[in-house]
């Protein structure tokens with residue numbers, strides 16, 4: 001069987017991943033308590049990434 005290299009076509013141009021959420025579209029932040037110390041707890045909350053607005057794609061500009 002001859003091995004023919006496929007031409008490098010059919011590639012979809014992928015949008016860049018959002019650097020803030022790494023393409024997830026949301027970020028997880030640690031819940032902190034305490035005004036002064038800001039002690040981190042084990043609780044985490046998920047929030048929509050404000051950089052890409054949840055799309056996971058890096059903003060064009």
Ligand SMILES: [Zn+2]
Nearest residue numbers: 018021049052
């Ligand atoms: Zn993002």
